[in-house]
Amino acid sequence: xxxxxxxxxxxxxxxxxxxxxxxxxxxxxxxxxxxxxxxxxxxxxxxxxxxxxxxxxxxxxxxxxxxxxxxxxxxxxxxxxxxxxxxxxxxxxxxxxxxxxxxxxxxxxxxxxxxxxxxxxxxxxxxxxxxxxxxxxxxxxxxxxxxxxxxxxxxxxxxxxxxxxxxxxxxxxxxxxxxxxxxxxxxxxxxxxxxxxxxxxxxxxxxxxxxxxxxxxxxxxxxxxxxxxxxxxxxxxxxxxxxxxxxxxxxxxxxxxxxxxxxxxxxxxxxxxxxxxxxxxxxxxxxxxxxxxxxxxxxxxxxxxxx
Amino acid sequence: xxxxxxxxxxxxxxxxxxxxxxxxxxxxxxxxxxxxxxxxxxxxxxxxx
Numbered sequence: 001x002x003x004x005x006x007x008x009x010x011x012x013x014x015x016x017x018x019x020x021x022x023x024x025x026x027x028x029x030x031x032x033x034x035x036x037x038x039x040x041x042x043x044x045x046x047x048x049x050x051x052x053x054x055x056x057x058x059x060x061x062x063x064x065x066x067x068x069x070x071x072x073x074x075x076x077x078x079x080x081x082x083x084x085x086x087x088x089x090x091x092x093x094x095x096x097x098x099x100x101x102x103x104x105x106x107x108x109x110x111x112x113x114x115x116x117x118x119x120x121x122x123x124x125x126x127x128x129x130x131x132x133x134x135x136x137x138x139x140x141x142x143x144x145x146x147x148x149x150x151x152x153x154x155x156x157x158x159x160x161x162x163x164x165x166x167x168x169x170x171x172x173x174x175x176x177x178x179x180x181x182x183x184x185x186x187x188x189x190x191x192x193x194x195x196x197x198x199x200x201x202x203x204x205x206x207x208x209x210x211x212x213x214x215x216x217x218x219x220x221x222x223x224x225x226x227x228x229x230x231x232x233x234x235x236x237x238x239x240x241x242x243x244x245x246x247x248x249x250x251x252x253x254x255x256x257x258x259x260x261x262x263x264x265x266x267x268x269x270x271x272x273x274x275x276x277x278x279x280x281x282x283x284x285x286x287x288x289x290x291x292x293x294x295x296x297x298x299x300x301x302x303x304x305x306x307x
Numbered sequence: 308x309x310x311x312x313x314x315x316x317x318x319x320x321x322x323x324x325x326x327x328x329x330x331x332x333x334x335x336x337x338x339x340x341x342x343x344x345x346x347x348x349x350x351x352x353x354x355x356x
Contacts, residue, residue, distance in 0.1 A: 015329075047351040047352075047354070047355055048351075049347045049348065049350070049351040050348065050351050050352070050355075053344065053347075053348055056344075112344070112348075115345075115348060116348045116352075
């Protein structure tokens, strides 16, 4: 193979990767995991092909919302170190193409979800995409420090969608799963914003460390973790999940609390700036990802073994 | 009305053709995937009754 052909093939591969990156694949993985758990713990059967179609639609819907978010935020992404190399700000994908891609995927995912399962699940999927794009990205993100608290609801929908795909309705159980992700989002995002606040400050996004300082953010990480932990035990206490999930929630939660306390007690100067380069916040952010994944896996395993 | 044409070097033409060919393949792939998906969804729904 000539050098030119090899270069061309590599270029083509990286172009494909750019279109995949527009969908925020790392976010999708957690969305799919929580959506699958919603499907698995819901009462009643769902044909495996229809379940697969539902999971595909949840993934496509989340990816579509991510692509539209990247299209809208391309101006600030270009100025932030963490996002400057994304396909649109780096000039590898045209903004118009990214928007068309996101909207097409969003419409397709909702229609296919409706045809494959039911229109309740499709409606909630449409609501979650609309919430992420219009409520979080367009309305809240650049206006209030509570952006990720309210906007976090968008990421909490997948288990509800999974549940609705099987049952066609929404009851207390999926709403509990919604609440768990809803209260997990602030400590997760604020841990990230503690060590990425310079980026947010530069582009004027009012994340909590920018508007209220690092000290207050550390306190809020701890407060939301304290609210989250009893909530994660609720499925066990209410008899919706068994002892396996309960033990996992206790163990994983204890470690999350330990990490949140470490963030709160991080060595800092008078102004609250970390003297450890936010090492505890970085650790807490990484752990929060594993935490949510493992918690939902424990719920699914508990249901499959004990049910 | 006159149509304006853009002169391309052979290299630009080759790159343009390659991009268009890949886009066509991508569209074909998506269409086939949708046909397969709808076939299986319909079959599953019919079997479920």
